[in-house]
Amino acid sequence: MFLSVFEVFKIGIGPSSSHTMGPMSAANRFLALLASSEWPRPAGAVVSHLRVSLHGSLAFTGVGHASDRAVILGLAGERPDTVDPDRMDAIIADIRQKGAVEPPGHPSYAFDCEADVIFNRKEPLPGHANGMTFYALNADGAILLRQVYYSVGGGFVLTDTELTAWKDAKDFPAGESDEGTIPFPFRSAAEMLDMAKRSGLTIAAMKRANEEARMTRGELDAGLDALWDAMHGCINRGLKGEGVLPGGLNVRRRAGQLYDKLSRAKLSNQFDPLMANDWLSMFAMAVNEENAAGGRVVTAPTNGAAGVVPATLRYFREFQNTGGKEATRDFLLTAAAIGGIIKTNASISGAEVGCQGEVGSASAMAAAGLAAAMGGTPEQVENAAEIALEHHLGMTCDPIAGLVQVPCIERNALGAVKAVTAASLALKGDGTHFVPLDNCIETMRQTGNDMHEKYKETSTGGLAVNVVDC
Template sequence: MISAFDLFKIGIGPSSSHTVGPMVAANRFRDQLPAAVIRIEVELFGSLAWTGRGHGADRAICLGLLGEQPSRVDPDDIAGLLAALSATKTIRLPGGTAAAFDPAADLVFNFEALLPHHSNAMRFRAFAADGAELIEKVFYSIGGGFVEEEGASRAGTSIDLPFGFASSADLLGICRDTGLSIAGVQLANELALRSRGEVDRNLDLIRDAMFACIDRGLRLDGVLPGTLQVRRRAKELLAKLEARRLTNSSGPHEIFDWVSTFAIAVNEENATGGRVVTAPTNGAAGIIPAVLRYFRDFCPDYSDDAVRRFLLSAAAIGSLIKRNASISGAEVGCQGEVGSAASMAAAGFAAALGASPSQVENAAEIAMEHHLGMTCDPIGGLVQIPCIERNAFGANKAIAAASLAMRGDGVHHVSLDQVIETMRQTGADMQSKYKETSRGGLAVNVTEC
């Protein structure tokens, strides 16, 4: 089972696959080290090498080796932690001993080799005093903060789920047979892992973290990190929208600008390394929060229960996409990130508004279908252009998809299963330079400042 709390994880920016995943992997490696270790070396491959510095993979590795975790590290403390490591070149291990690690020399970006399982690969090595290698571990960051260890068993704890499903056809069949909604099916499975109170509290925490990220993004201005010198726009956009609203002369189309502003606020926070929620990735972290904020601020049906239906329905759709295709830009391009997030948001929004299971599935299908083929080509290896605006458009398309699906009766020609499989095949056919490497598309056709 892929839980809602696997897909929605509170962490830091700028990338779930390049920041959150590597930090988790480095922390896991650190926890396995014996006292005899005196030096550590890390090698990054594929997309982690090509866009690692712009996406913060190097900083994440260092933080993980220092014992930090994405959900707990304070973004305001990161600069000091990294400065101290650069000065001491020493990692304190769990047992109290110390190991040498110089980020400038012991963190290697391998731009030539690819490891077999996934483009986002990391090799960790630990050495004894005589130079002998004590431990070697390979981890893969497979998108959304999920990490797999090479050679480790993928079998988890056996759980008896009331309603296991592997396809949207399975899911809709369960809904027909039981009378449950898609959110109801996902909730029943979540309750196999935790209590109803815990589910509700955790869903509310996710919503609160999303809204807090929007609020912070709307307050701050300045220039985003990196060589592009991209100005933060969300605060200015909000001021213009509020001024326009006071004149009573705003047009109906300005609702799109509100949604865009919410999404941009989140992704500007993500680009600065702020606290965000993977939804299902950091690169697409603005879409679901923007649609939720639109639901709260502009729709009369908003309630805590409706938000929980939204997130549970989105999680059910996200689990199907992750199971049967990918949510990793390095694996299938941005269709797997923004496309997946828009599909999840469309399904969640439709569910929150009372759509039937078939309408929810239709909303998810429409949103995903119209992101097929989207490449991941970040300029300068940064999650700024085209990533930030791409989230704004993904959020608006999600709302449009939900609205269109609810105008129908749920009957449609293309199923969600078919469009997910098409996304998987399209990602497999896509040239690697268009999959989060910054070696194709906008990344090479726009001059970096």
Template sequence: MTLSVLDLFSIGLGPSSSHTVGPMRAARLFSRSLAESGRLGEVVGIKAVLFGSLGATGRGHGSDDAVILGLAGLDPETIGADEAPVVVAEAADSGRLRLDGTHEVAFSAQDDVVLNGWESLPGHPNGMRLTAYSTEEAAAAAGTGVEDRAEGAGVVSTQEYYSVGGGFVVTAEDMTNPADAEPDVPEPYPFVSGDELLQRCRESGLSIAQVMHANELTRHTAEEIRSSLLQVWAVMQECVENGCTRTEEVLPGVLLAKRRAPGLRRRLREQEAKGDTKDALWAMEWVNLFALAVNEENASGGRVVTAPTNGAAGIIPAVLHYFDMFRECNDDKVEEFLLTAGAIGTLFKRNASISGAEVGCQGEVGSACSMAAGALCAVLGGTPEQVENAAEIGLEHNLGLTCDPIAGLVQIPCIERNAIGSVKAINAARLSLAGDGTHRVSLDECITTMRDTGRDMMSKYKETSRGGLAVNVAVNIPEC
């Protein structure tokens, strides 16, 4: 199984990679498959059922709207943030949806996208089933339970998908045979663990970024890698700028959470203008700002880089902005930073999970903190051993972190948690650089611990909004 850094850093819409980007991709794949099979013209109705965590928090995460957008053939990478609400409102108001952008069917946003948060499909907590019907009777009779898989007369096609974190989507068949889902590409420096990655570096004399780059060359040209990573960085910068310049005072949703980034930047700029920058933690204020800006954009459905998820999308950009602002940064350093972060991210994806629904927030904020810590350590001149140490520290102190978004919105605790995670990542890099790379707990051991802890974590702490802050903080949720 091979993983590209460009898969880990994809561009899409907020607020969630697993609950927004993934369902949108799955729905798009489904409508595309209908078109490619030549059967799209037979379809008169469609039903999407979102199970498990997708069903439990889908409303707050915008999963229902994402399915509509995907069925309409829209791609999370290219859709405009302003376009999404227009398409969703049109479908809801007209009672019609244009599948794959071409074939119009009757559609009820209320009845045809069903959130079933009480049952889960067997493969993953983020499961969904999409079915296309050729008769109105079959569509009307469609059940919404796990056992209600539709087959036979009136069914054009049915498919189950899993959104496994970071915007990655697999079918039920891929889950049972992952080797088919991601065929191996021969790489010059293959690694499946942190230990192997270090071994490849020692044998070759290359840095972690150089090892990752050499492997990426089996999939992309050097120019493609560079331009794609610089584009990722450009979108991260644009996202921070957007987050700092919004004029709306509160974020969408019942929490009425205040946007803090615009006011914080105004204050920091005023202080700067007065020369009031002597505070020893001045840089930390900016790191907080960068993370808040990205995650407020994400919470409002803005354009973000999934890194490695949307809920945790602020940490890697915040740490890279910190490096850009307070150290010597250039395009080579940006590439080195993102390749190093990507190499570490593949270890999480391969050996544990980056899905909050699977392992809790340790898999999202913990993974992002670890990736950012290792990447910062690398661009500050750390050896591969120090980078691995930084990544390990970045994860170790997020172990056990639960996912309990209040009202199912990716806002509280998510937004602040990214700011805290960013500062933690910088500290992890500094702690590592203060040593020689030797340390007691390896990154692999820490990732295994995260996986085991996630497995033991009760499901109410894994992106269901049925535990933790989500049940202990009073919120007035209006009747739907």
């Protein structure tokens, strides 16, 4: 199942792709459905009131992930890629005062920000841990339209029927659903390596050919450059950020202070064998501190893991890069190819498989991208991804107080360090290794299925219950 680089990487807002961006996008989709003729509106019926119920992981950690705020903003017509983070508080305050949302192109709908966002912790929806039910009611409170959506990770949102079709698509024979639409329809790492061998192309070149089957080269390059600009800008904003992150844990931003120390050491030529790790960690922490503050980020492949790929790419550009824009584009295309394989065959959702699916996937993507940008063969690239993912297997998702702060920020830093280490190890070999990437991905899927729900983004186990959230 083909996933574009622009589906793997999305520009949005923090703190969570599945719990913030997903619910906002679901609200956008519900508004579009309301305005369409694609539902059986009773004769003379008028929608006057909206309501939403959050289920599963969204119910347990929705407040910490700002899921309620995201739904409210989405029903007001705001979108993850265009909403102004500096205006969100004012928009919500206006809705609270009016008791209504007024999305563009729609009438005013009654909406009580407290009563009409329901955190239903008792009734999980059957399709996925991140379920939502949107309701449109008439003036008497009768339900005119009910629609279920699932936020399946990385900002992807599916209806209940779409989710069933998506799961069925995973059962297609390899490449069947993409035959005839893209030149290299690989669904696994083994297929990817086989196609690279037969074509003589790199992974980035095959991914580029797939993308250019649906857009022009100019459009693709402009989009890739925009992704890097957004990542780079997020790092820079994070390095300038100060103070305490919102949410009540009183976590202080550290990236800016670390940047000052490392910059002084660099200028004075002070040698420190750990400095490479420090720069990587700093870049990743800058992104995830910005994400925790609700700022503009790029899902890579999720918000909770948004710091790994940008940190690794920024480190490459500042300390290794000799390839200019093309090397950066190859990095992103290769990373997206690996991310697409992982999402197709396992998951990138912490609510489904724990943090191995978020930071683990991001580390594998970053390792592959770095190996490719540094001239690695397809076999070395696949090896780099496998090394990085293998050493995240079993990682739980247990954010304290449901906030994407502890341990998430530092996990991104270590994910970036592992990515660079994995790429370095792979590039020093010939690509031959014991565990294929596909087997590692399948192991992650099985481990996630076996993992208890309390360790999958519900904040009911692990660090979330063993550290006082004060």
